[in-house]
Amino acid sequence: DAKTTQPTSMDCAEGRAANLPCNHSTISGNEYVYWYRQIHSQGPQYIIHGLKNNETNEMASLIITEDRKSSTLILPHATLRDTAVYYCIVRHPIYNQGGKLIFGQGTELSVKP
Amino acid sequence: DVKVTQSSRYLVKRTGEKVFLECVQDMDHENMFWYRQDPGLGLRLIYFSYDVKMKEKGDIPEGYSVSREKKERFSLILESASTNQTSMYLCASSLGGMSNEKLFFGSGTQLSVL
Numbered sequence: 001d002a003k004t005t006q007p008t009s010m011d012c013a014e015g016r017a018a019n020l021p022c023n024h025s026t027i028s029g030n031e032y033v034y035w036y037r038q039i040h041s042q043g044p045q046y047i048i049h050g051l052k053n054n055e056t057n058e059m060a061s062l063i064i065t066e067d068r069k070s071s072t073l074i075l076p077h078a079t080l081r082d083t084a085v086y087y088c089i090v091r092h093p094i095y096n097q098g099g100k101l102i103f104g105q106g107t108e109l110s111v112k113p
Numbered sequence: 114d115v116k117v118t119q120s121s122r123y124l125v126k127r128t129g130e131k132v133f134l135e136c137v138q139d140m141d142h143e144n145m146f147w148y149r150q151d152p153g154l155g156l157r158l159i160y161f162s163y164d165v166k167m168k169e170k171g172d173i174p175e176g177y178s179v180s181r182e183k184k185e186r187f188s189l190i191l192e193s194a195s196t197n198q199t200s201m202y203l204c205a206s207s208l209g210g211m212s213n214e215k216l217f218f219g220s221g222t223q224l225s226v227l
Contacts, residue, residue: 034214043203043218091214100171101214103156
């Protein structure tokens with residue numbers, strides 16, 4: 001699986017968009033980008049994933065560059081409850097062989113009033 | 114919503130005790146996983162199971178065993194607890210097929226071994 005690089009920490013003002021970058025320059029053609037977050041004292045929570053097209057769901061948007069070497073997770077209107085550690089994971093899903101995710105150190109996002 | 118329930122939020126045990134951590138999921142998921150999380154080390158996979166009565170070792174299986182007698186339940190067993198097994202334990206499940214990487218986690222069990 002490709003290695004990912006994320007900033008250690010970021011701040012965001014409440015109500016503004018939070019843009020969390022992830023670098024995955026060694027990603028291969030069949031690897032997906034997954035984002036999870038972990039709020040303090042809780043288990044990680046799946047947010048979104050994508051291969052090469054931009055994706056959006058009720059939680060966030062995922063923008064993947066054309067060369068797929070980096071991506072950005074966007075929380076459009078951050079709230080205090082979005083304060084968490086955000087993990088970017090690159091993984092090739094193999095039928096019935098997956099789930100063995102490697103969680104790095106992630107980005108600690110602090111949303112401030 | 115998928116619910117993954119871990120039996121205890123906090124647990125305190127003594128060295129040498131046999132410890133059972135229970136995990137139940139309610140969405141008929143095929144796959145279940147046990148991770149532990151330690152400061153500075155991130156999440157590490159202990160064991161996982163792709164089917165009832167099947168189990169596979171993860172990255173750090175030493176000192177642990179698992180049991181999956183029913184599809185919805187995955188138990189982690191510490192045969193003889195040691196202080197270096199003090200950790201946050203997280204159970205997760207996923208649907209299977211090509212959706213293996215969309216994991217649903219429980220709230221975790223903070224285990225302290227004294």
